[in-house]
Amino acid sequence: MPKQIAIYGKGGIGKSSTASNVAAACADEGYRVTIIGCDPKSDSSITLLSGRRIPTIMDLMREGMDIKEEDIVFNGYKGVKCVEIGGPEPGIGCAGRGIIVAISLLKKISKAIEDTDLVIYDVPGDIVCGGFVAPVKKGLVNEAYVLTSGEYMPLYAANNICKGLSRLEMTLNGVICNSRGAPNEENIVSEFAKEIGSQLLAFIPKDVLVQTCEREGFSVIEKAPASNISGVYRKLARSIMTRNEGKIPVPLDDIRLRELTKI
Amino acid sequence: MPVKKEKEPLIMHPRPSSIVAALYTLRDLDTDVVILHGPPGCSFKHARLLEEDGMRVVTTSLDESGFVFGGHDALVEVLEKVIERFNPKRIGIVGTCASMIIGEELHEAVTEVQPDVPVIEVEVHAGYRDNTKGVIMALESALACGIISEAEFERQKALLKEATMVEKRHGAASKEYLEPSRGDLKYKVAERLLELIKQGKKGLNILNAKKETAFMFADINLAVAEVAEKLGKSSNIINMANLDENVGLPKNRRNAREILDDLQKKDMEIHHIIGGLDEYPVAGNNASQIIGEKYPDFDFAVITGVPHALPMDNIKNMELFSITNGPRQVVPLKEMGHKHVVVEIDLHPKTLGVNHIVESEFGATLREMAKNA
Numbered sequence: 198m199p200k201q202i203a204i205y206g207k208g209g210i211g212k213s214s215t216a217s218n219v220a221a222a223c224a225d226e227g228y229r230v231t232i233i234g235c236d237p238k239s240d241s242s243i244t245l246l247s248g249r250r251i252p253t254i255m256d257l258m259r260e261g262m263d264i265k266e267e268d269i270v271f272n273g274y275k276g277v278k279c280v281e282i283g284g285p286e287p288g289i290g291c292a293g294r295g296i297i298v299a300i301s302l303l304k305k306i307s308k309a310i311e312d313t314d315l316v317i318y319d320v321p322g323d324i325v326c327g328g329f330v331a332p333v334k335k336g337l338v339n340e341a342y343v344l345t346s347g348e349y350m351p352l353y354a355a356n357n358i359c360k361g362l363s364r365l366e367m368t369l370n371g372v373i374c375n376s377r378g379a380p381n382e383e384n385i386v387s388e389f390a391k392e393i394g395s396q397l398l399a400f401i402p403k404d405v406l407v408q409t410c411e412r413e414g415f416s417v418i419e420k421a422p423a424s425n426i427s428g429v430y431r432k433l434a435r436s437i438m439t440r441n442e443g444k445i446p447v448p449l450d451d452i453r454l455r456e457l458t459k460i
Numbered sequence: 461m462p463v464k465k466e467k468e469p470l471i472m473h474p475r476p477s478s479i480v481a482a483l484y485t486l487r488d489l490d491t492d493v494v495i496l497h498g499p500p501g502c503s504f505k506h507a508r509l510l511e512e513d514g515m516r517v518v519t520t521s522l523d524e525s526g527f528v529f530g531g532h533d534a535l536v537e538v539l540e541k542v543i544e545r546f547n548p549k550r551i552g553i554v555g556t557c558a559s560m561i562i563g564e565e566l567h568e569a570v571t572e573v574q575p576d577v578p579v580i581e582v583e584v585h586a587g588y589r590d591n592t593k594g595v596i597m598a599l600e601s602a603l604a605c606g607i608i609s610e611a612e613f614e615r616q617k618a619l620l621k622e623a624t625m626v627e628k629r630h631g632a633a634s635k636e637y638l639e640p641s642r643g644d645l646k647y648k649v650a651e652r653l654l655e656l657i658k659q660g661k662k663g664l665n666i667l668n669a670k671k672e673t674a675f676m677f678a679d680i681n682l683a684v685a686e687v688a689e690k691l692g693k694s695s696n697i698i699n700m701a702n703l704d705e706n707v708g709l710p711k712n713r714r715n716a717r718e719i720l721d722d723l724q725k726k727d728m729e730i731h732h733i734i735g736g737l738d739e740y741p742v743a744g745n746n747a748s749q750i751i752g753e754k755y756p757d758f759d760f761a762v763i764t765g766v767p768h769a770l771p772m773d774n775i776k777n778m779e780l781f782s783i784t785n786g787p788r789q790v791v792p793l794k795e796m797g798h799k800h801v802v803v804e805i806d807l808h809p810k811t812l813g814v815n816h817i818v819e820s821e822f823g824a825t826l827r828e829m830a831k832n833a
């Protein structure tokens with residue numbers, strides 16, 4: 198059974214960049230990796246495909262296509278299998294239902310989420326409705342990670358996600374800090390992780406390389422393999438692949454959360 | 461490159477719902493209580509009718525706030541209440557459009573409550589083109605629970621595929637819009653039928669009905685046999701029926717036996733069994749083959765139930781009397797070449813909760829008119 202993970206965190210905090218860099222780093226190590234973009238804006242796999250946009254499951258469904266595996270599963274960097282679910286135009290229809298339908302279709306027509314070593318579900322920042330938790334509810338996710346910086350709002354979002362996870366009785370397998378350059382950031386996130394019953398897995402520095410590579414359509418692993426930040430992603434990837442202890446998180450109350458960001 | 465699916469033609473008239481189809485299938489599987497996870501009015505009429513058949517149907521009554529906040533707690537509560545109040549041996553949970561769109565997981569409630577009887581979960585909504593989808597989904601769950609065998613599942617699936625084709629060819633899915641019709645006047649059709657029998661014409665008397673509807677359709681075939689007997693012409697009539705008691709889900713077998721018993725008591729002999737009560741989509745082919753081999757030169761045929769499932773090849777030169785319960789089936793049957801089409805309005809509700817043949821209007825008309833014949 199493959200490792201099936203989802204990375205949660207506040208909108209815009211860096212989930213998709215982290216997911217694609219971890220995917221690339223695992224592929225470098227020889228693992229078979231599948232990445233499923235569950236965000237209607239379908240930007241999860243673009244840096245694994247040299248900037249190419251692939252048709253999404255929802256695009257094909259809208260056009261009334263008879264969807265087969267080869268129409269939706271694409272090989273990216275070092276054979277990483279990339280799938281984008283996509284969704285309706287913003288403000289129309291029901292994107293959550295789209296995820297439910299796409300996940301069951303994918304299960305039916307493709308082995309990409311079974312015959313592999315790692316599946317990463319890249320979910321949007323705001324879990325707006327039941328549909329976006331479909332991968333978890335359908336038992337397709339067995340490990341969850343939370344990505345946050347040391348600022349108050351991202352931590353607040355991370356804490357809320359922990360509330361959600363404990364409600365779903367889903368374990369948290371680690372906290373990842375994506376730095377935004379806040380003072381004392383590593384300590385704050387590390388303390389947060391400890392207090393919710395988890396641990397800090399990686400401290401990813403803020404590095405403009407992420408953005409320059411992204412602009413050209415690549416992960417830093419592919420475009421700047423020797424960089425310091427690539428080393429950080431590699432280490433994170435290794436610890437995701439080798440550890441598997443998780444615990445149902447215990448969210449903090451708001452007063453404690455505010456105190457934390459001041460240490 | 462992905463290939464475009466052929467666009468299904470538009471059909472505008474409302475058609476049977478997959479949710480309701482799942483409910484009837486659960487009934488056939490001898491489920492004691494079914495919980496509809498959705499709005500209180502969903503499938504109301506059928507839910508009510510099914511209670512006549514001894515299966516309880518309850519609802520989680522999702523309201524506006526349930527749509528917004530989810531209905532998990534409501535489902536858990538109803539499931540617990542159902543177990544406590546009805547002590548069921550087999551439970552069903554059926555989805556609806558509302559609960560499926562918001563991503564409710566029926567299984568979560570089952571995991572939480574841990575009932576010690578089997579629970580058949582059907583994640584169905586009413587948005588499928590063919591209602592047979594609801595049947596297949598219910599059977600898939602029943603298979604997963606070990607309630608039916610793989611062989612029975614495959615058998616049913618093949619039949620349902622055929623049923624869908626029958627509807628596409630000449631049934632409810634055959635046209636963009638089908639005008640409902642009351643069909644021909646019963647006494648006029650009965651008059652003509654009696655005339656043919658009296659003249660000593662040779663006739664086929666075929667029952668090809670869907671499941672419990674046979675309780676009433678069989679009454680028509682019985683009436684035909686009775687009046688032929690009364691007129692001393694019974695040797696001119698050949699009776700066929702899809703009343704094989706050895707195939708299908710338990711309820712279908714039971715019903716076939718009950719109808720056969722009733723017919724036997726009235727001395728009606730069935731010359732050919734053409735299939736079981738769930739085999740109406742294919743039994744017509746069996747009948748057609750028998751007709752081709754043995755009765756190609758018969759003068760008329762009375763076909764009750766699902767007359768449009770009988771291929772026209774071997775009966776096209778006969779004068780056809782068909783009796784259906786679908787007002788939208790009249791136009792397609794006429795177009796196929798059935799000369800007389802009679803509708804038994806509201807037949808289905810009268811065949812729920814019964815275990816004997818139920819009197820039909822056309823049967824009664826025929827018997828009454830034969831008195832003066």
Ligand SMILES: Nc1ncnc2c1ncn2[C@@H]1O[C@H](COP(=O)(O)OP(=O)(O)OP(=O)(O)O)[C@@H](O)[C@H]1O
Nearest residue numbers: 208209210211212213214321322402403404407408
């Ligand atoms: N460590 C980093 N250093 C510098 N820039 C980063 C870093 N991580 C992410 N970014 C940049 O931040 C932006 C947002 O990242 P990304 O799209 O991965 O966020 P996200 O959490 O997936 O957002 P959403 O919730 O909208 O899906 C991107 O332009 C990305 O390049």
Ligand code: SF4
Nearest residue numbers: 502503556557558586
């Ligand atoms: S729309 Fe769907 S859920 Fe609502 S009443 Fe009709 S069948 Fe039921």
Ligand SMILES: [Mg+2]
Nearest residue numbers: 212213236321
């Ligand atoms: Mg993203």
